[in-house]
Amino acid sequence: xxxxxxxxxxxxxxxxxxxxxxxxxxxxxxxxxxxxxxxxxxxxxxxxxxxxxxxxxxxxxxxxxxxxxxxxxxxxxxxxxxxxxxxxxxxxxxxxxxxxxxxxxxxxxxxxxxxxxxxxxxxxxxxxxxxxxxxxxxxxxxxxxxxxxxxxxxxxxxxxxxxxxxxxxxxxxxxxxxxxxxxxxxxxxxxxxxxxxxxxxxxxxxxxxxxxxxxxxxxxxxxxxxxxxxxxxxxxxxxxxxxxxxxxxxxxxxxxxxxxxxxxxxxxxxxxxxxxxxxxxxxxxxxxxxxxxxxxxxxxxxxxxxxxxxxxxxxxxxxxxxxxxxxxxxxxxxxxxxxxxxxxxxxxxxxxxxxxxxxxxxxxxxxxxxxxxxxxxxxxxxxxxxxxxxxxxxxxxxxxxxxxxxxxxxxxxxxxxxxxxxxxxxxxxxxxxxxxxxxxxxxxxxxxxxxxxxxxxxxxxxxxxxxxxxxxxxxxxxxxxxxxxxxxxxxxxxxxxxxxxxxxxxxxxxxxxxxxxxxxxxxxx
Ligand SMILES: NC(=O)c1ccc[n+]([C@@H]2O[C@H](COP(=O)([O-])OP(=O)(O)OC[C@H]3O[C@@H](n4cnc5c(N)ncnc54)[C@H](O)[C@@H]3O)[C@@H](O)[C@H]2O)c1
Ligand SMILES: O=C(O)[C@H](O)COP(=O)(O)O
Numbered sequence: 092x093x094x095x096x097x098x099x100x101x102x103x104x105x106x107x108x109x110x111x112x113x114x115x116x117x118x119x120x121x122x123x124x125x126x127x128x129x130x131x132x133x134x135x136x137x138x139x140x141x142x143x144x145x146x147x148x149x150x151x152x153x154x155x156x157x158x159x160x161x162x163x164x165x166x167x168x169x170x171x172x173x174x175x176x177x178x179x180x181x182x183x184x185x186x187x188x189x190x191x192x193x194x195x196x197x198x199x200x201x202x203x204x205x206x207x208x209x210x211x212x213x214x215x216x217x218x219x220x221x222x223x224x225x226x227x228x229x230x231x232x233x234x235x236x237x238x239x240x241x242x243x244x245x246x247x248x249x250x251x252x253x254x255x256x257x258x259x260x261x262x263x264x265x266x267x268x269x270x271x272x273x274x275x276x277x278x279x280x281x282x283x284x285x286x287x288x289x290x291x292x293x294x295x296x297x298x299x300x301x302x303x304x305x306x307x308x309x310x311x312x313x314x315x316x317x318x319x320x321x322x323x324x325x326x327x328x329x330x331x332x333x334x335x336x337x338x339x340x341x342x343x344x345x346x347x348x349x350x351x352x353x354x355x356x357x358x359x360x361x362x363x364x365x366x367x368x369x370x371x372x373x374x375x376x377x378x379x380x381x382x383x384x385x386x387x388x389x390x391x392x393x394x395x396x397x398x399x400x401x402x403x404x405x406x407x408x409x410x411x412x413x414x415x416x417x418x419x420x421x422x423x424x425x426x427x428x429x430x431x432x433x434x435x436x437x438x439x440x441x442x443x444x445x446x447x448x449x450x451x452x453x454x455x456x457x458x459x460x461x462x463x464x465x466x467x468x469x470x471x472x473x474x475x476x477x478x479x480x481x482x483x484x485x486x487x488x489x490x491x492x493x494x495x496x497x498x499x500x501x502x503x504x505x506x507x508x509x510x511x512x513x514x515x516x517x518x519x520x521x522x523x524x525x526x527x528x529x530x531x532x533x534x535x536x537x538x539x540x541x542x543x544x545x546x547x548x549x550x551x552x553x554x555x556x557x558x559x560x561x562x563x564x565x566x567x568x569x570x571x572x573x574x575x576x577x578x579x580x581x582x583x584x585x586x587x588x589x590x591x592x593x594x595x596x597x598x599x600x601x602x603x604x605x606x607x608x609x610x611x612x613x614x615x616x
Contacts, residue, residue: 093157093393098122098143101162104376105138108386114393128152138390141165141351141369147173158392160385165322166402167295167313178473182388182401185233186241187381188372193245194322195371196290199344200250203316204229206342209362227287230254235286237279237302238293238321239264239272246290247274258282278544283310288318295322305330314341320371323348332357335364346371398455404475405454409475414451416505421518421526422456424540424616425505426463428516430526431614432546433467435509439487440464441483445500449492457490460505499529501531531585536576541589542590544614546600550607551577551584558605563590566598583609 094115097105101118109116114136122130124144131137131153138160145159148174159169161183171349174181202208205226213220234250236243239261247257256275260282267486269276277285289311293299303317304327317340319326328349334340335358344365350355351369358364372378391397391409396416407415442460444453461477472480481488504517515532529537532548549555556575563570569591577584594613602611 093135095138096134097138099140104379105382105386108383111389113392117562136394138385141168145169150174150177158389160389162381162385174332175476178475180404180475184381184384185400187384189241189376190245191318191374191377192371196246196318197249199318200288203342203344208365222480232287233285235282235289237291243292247272258285280310282401288316290318291321291325293321295324299560300324301327308334316341328357335361407455411452417520417524418448418456419459421503422459423463424526424529425516425518426455426460427616429505429507429514430464430467432514433507433509435511437486437507437509439508441489441506443504444492445502446496448503502540534576534578534585536574538574538587540616542591542616545588545590545594546614547586547611548609549584551581552607562601
C-alpha cells in the first residue's frame with residue numbers, strides 16, 4: 092500500500108481522502124529539515140504547502156518518493172529540476188484557491204481605500220478619530236491588473252462589479268479574451284499611467300522580479316495604491332518604502348514579502364501599509380478544496396498512474412490510464428530492446444504509432460520508449476526526465492501517428508538512428524493486452540519478450556539452428572521459446588529465443604563463433 096506524508100498544515104479533509112482511497116498517511120507538520128530527511132525515505136508521496144522546503148538534498152534521501160503534491164499554486168519551495176532528475180512527479184492544484192486569493196486582494200483594496208486596519212486599531216484604543224481616516228471611493232476608479240490569469244481574472248470580475256474600470260497587462264492576454272472579460276488590454280506604461288490601484292497577479296520570474304521599483308513607480312499616478320497578493324519578489328521593498336515616505340504612493344497592501352516568514356521588513360510600521368501574513372489562500376473553503384484535490388491527484392497517480400496538473404510530466408487522464416497500461420509495457424519493451432542493441436551515440440529516435448494506439452494519448456508512451464531506450468546508457472534517466480535528457484543530448488525525437496490500420500490492429504514502431512546505423516523494432520498487443528514483438532529491422536517475427544533473451548542475426552543457411560540448439564543444450568541452458576524470421580530464403584535471418592537463465596559472456600562468445608552468425612546479444616527485460 093502506498094504511503095504518503097503530509098508535512099505542512101492541511102485541512103483534515105486531505106487525510107480522510109487518502110485513507111478512503113486506501114493510502115496510508117502520516118501527518119507531521121512542522122518537522123525540521125533534518126527530521127524530515129530522516130523519515131522521507133519511507134514515503135511514496137509527499138504532500139506540502141509552501142512551508143516545506145523540498146531541496147535537492149531532501150530529495151536525495153527520498154529514495155522511494157514518486158510524487159510531490161503541492162496543495163496550492165506556487166512551487167518555489169520545491170526544487171523542480173532535482174525532482175525531475177529523480178523521476179518524481181510534481182503536481183499542484185492550480186485553481187483550488189483562486190477565488191479565495193482574489194477575494195483577499197479585493198479585501199486589501201478596500202482596506203487601503205478606507206484605512207480599515209488603522210481605523211480599527213485606533214477605535215479599539217478608545218480614540219474617536221473620525222477626521223483622521225478620510226478614504227477614497229472605489230467606484231469609477233481604475234484598477235490596473237498585472238497578470239490576468241486565474242486570480243487576476245477573478246479580481247477583474249469583482250472589480251467590475253464594484254463599478255471600477257479595469258485595465259490589464261499580461262503578455263498572454265489576447266484582445267478577444269480581454270473583450271470577453273470586459274476589461275481593457277494595455278501595455279505596462281499605460282497601466283502605470285492610468286491606474287489608481289494596481290494589483291499584482293503574476294508568478295515570480297526573472298521578468299517579473301522587482302516589477303515595482305523606483306523606475307516603474309515614477310511612471311505611476313501620484314497617490315497610487317498598490318496591492319500584492321502574488322509573490323514578494325515582485326516589489327522592491329526598499330524602493331516602495333521610499334515612494335510611500337515621499338508621498339508618491341498613497342498606500343500599499345501586502346500579503347507576500349521578499350523574505351518569508353516576514354518577521355522584519357522595511358515596510359513594517361508605516362501607517363500607509365496594510366500587511367497580512369501570506370493569508371491569500373487561507374479560507375476554510377480554499378484549504379478544503381485544495382487539500383481534497385491534492386489528495387485525489389496524488390492517490391490517482393500512485394494507484395492508477397493518472398497524471399493531472401503535473402509541472403514536469405505529460406498529463407494522463409483517468410480515461411486514458413487503463414487504456415495506456417498495456418501499451419506502457421509494450422513501449423518499455425521496444426525501447427529497451429533498441430537501447431540494449433545500441434552501442435553508438437543516438438542521433439534520432441522516431442516513434443510511429445499505427446492503428447488503435449494512434450488514437451490514444453501517445454506522449455506518455457514516447458516518454459517510456461525514451462526512458463527504456465536510454466536506460467542502458469545512463470542510470471539517472473526516468474520517465475519524467477527522459478524527454479529532457481534526450482533533448483540535452485541532442486537526440487532528435489519525432490512521433491508519427493496514423494490511425495489507419497496496417498497488418499495489425501495496433502502497432503508501435505521504434506526507429507533509432509545512431510552514428511553508425513538505423514535500427515527498427517515494432518510490436519503489437521495480442522488479445523488487447525499481451526505485448527509481442529512483430530518485426531525487427533523490418534523482418535517479420537512474432538515473439539513474446541521474457542526476462543532473459545538471446546537475439547541473433549545470421550545468414551539464412553542450413554545448420555545454424557541445430558548447432559545453436561546443441562550448444563545451448565550442452566551448456567545446460569534451457570530454451571523456453573524460440574522465434575525465427577527472415578527477409579527472404581537464404582537472406583538475412585533473425586532469431587529471438589527466451590532462455591531460463593542469464594547467458595554468460597562465455598556462452599555468448601560461443602554463439603558468436605557458430606557458422607553464419609553475424610551478431611549475437613543477450614538481452615534482459
Ligand atoms: N497570496 C497567496 O496566498 C497566493 C495564493 C495563490 C496564488 N498566489 C500567487 O498569485 C500569483 C498568480 O496566481 P494565478 O493562479 O493567477 O497564476 P496564473 O498562472 O493563472 O496567472 C498568472 C498570469 O501572469 C501572467 N504573466 C506571466 N508573466 C507576466 C509578466 N511578465 N507580466 C504580466 N503578466 C505575466 C501569465 O500570463 C498568467 O496569465 C502567483 O504568483 C501565485 O503564486 C498567491
Ligand atoms: O501559492 C499558493 O498557493 C499560495 O501562495 C498559498 O500558499 P500557502 O499554501 O503556503 O498558504
